[in-house]
Amino acid sequence: MRRRVGVVAAAVLTSALTAMVQQASAASPTPPASPQARSAVAARALSAAASHAGTVHGGAGQAFSAVDVQADHSGITHTRMVRTYQNLPVLGGDFVVHQDAQGNLLGVDQSLSQTPSVSTTPDVSAAKAAKSAAKATHETAQGTPALVVEARTGTPRLAWQVETAGRQSDGTPSRKSVTVDASNAKVLVAAEQVWTLAAPGSKPKTNSVTHASGKAAAPQVAGDGRSLYSGTVPLQTTLSGSTYQLKDPTRGNTYTDNLNGGTGSNGNPMTDADNHWGNGTTSDPASAAVDAQYGTNQTWDYYKNTYGRTGIANDGKGSHNNVHYSRNYENAFWSDSCFCMTYGDGGSSFTPLVSLDVAGHEMSHGVTSRTANLTYSGESGGLNEATSDIFGTNVEFNAANANDVGDYLIGEEISRNGGALRYMDKPSKDGASLDCWSSRAASVDVHYSSGIANHFFYLLSEGSGAKTINGVSYNSPTCNGSTVTGIGRAAAAKIWYQALTAHFTSSTKYAQARTQSLAAATDLYGSTSTQYKAVAAAWSAVSVN
Structure with missing residues (x-):
């Protein structure tokens, strides 16, 4: 070369x-x-x-x-x-x-296993590729297909890349990047570009969850808001004329819009006359906006103060929130196309999906897209989802909010039945997620294959067995019968962040994630360290050997 x-x-x-x-x-x-x-x-x-x-x-x-x-x-x-x-x-x-x-x-981290050498002349027309993609996804092809070399499925081959658009079964917008074999019109990869909190139709699994509680309010800064889940919280806002906008100039002008039941990506700016936002209940549309803005602020602060990352794209620019999406919408999602998070108001299973860990989860999808860009399909999709759960959890712990204490549960604040959406200590408690790696990991929904990495992260942080943390009881098993000793959540998160930003690639699968996270532990602590040995033990404990 x-x-x-x-x-x-x-x-x-x-x-x-x-x-x-x-x-x-x-x-x-x-x-x-x-x-x-x-x-x-x-x-x-x-x-x-x-x-x-x-x-x-x-x-x-x-x-x-x-x-x-x-x-x-x-x-x-x-x-x-x-x-x-x-x-x-x-x-x-x-x-x-x-x-x-x-x-x-x-060294080099990569998933490519052979040198690309393909004809760049397609046997299948762009129009036929678009039709094939639309048929496979039940969506509408958008724009003009482009030729690419598809190497994520093994042997590199010439393919058409087709963008499709539609709706997922729960009303979430769908935008897929679909590759179609340019020799036979077979769909190779269909990767979703709208990354959600939960699989469509998911419901929180009822399990006993007991929290420590408190009602301490954070001190007022420029303004404050009465949130649904986090009590009264400080807000930095922008004065525009005689009204305040829910836009934070200290965090890249991150802002929150009200979609008011619409399904677009831009709504009306949230405004307030006295800079005291919301009433802590759903009767005031501003209450959910307070949670969304507060969650965004806490996520920004976590990444900046822990890793020196300024903003999701690390460019000092803020993203934006959309609240009150659609009607009875029971999900939340990140979209790169608008660089934004969007939150539904919930329905029979969830209350408004704007809690701290959900905000951290959605913004972390943006971090993933700007670093390893893990393909949202197969095992790499599971790692993508787990990354958002891992950092959403760390945002919640880091916030140290007395009304929403840190835990290893995902979505416990938004559940109507007292359970949670996902459980990191034993993912299978939700009825669908995988505790241990098996060949199924490549074919189940990414929100369920994420359980393997979530389980790994819990074990690496806290270890196996029964314990109570912040008033929540956990009992994490291992898949190989071993006993794992944790290294603490902060060290585990630093290793995962190092792996994501410095080692993972777009096609990283679980076996590679083990190797690459061990390399991350070596970067930070050395190959003979307690942390390195714990990473190896935790992966083995979830059957990634």
């Missing part, structure tokens, strides 16, 4: 790395200190990829582009790359180059 890579002066590269290392901490990878630093490290990684074509499955007709750069406290860099073949995107061809401070190649 031939690539032309610009010469990077040693002084510039050394300065770039020094700035990155000074900014980084032992707790997490950090983006470069400046665009110049990023460019220098990216150029060095491109040079390494060119020099190790066999390692990255490079070959004639290929080109690579760096899309993200991270640095560890030790000076190790992680450069995420995408590839093209004959100017066509290679789906599943992304990889991460790891280098030490001297530029030596330490």
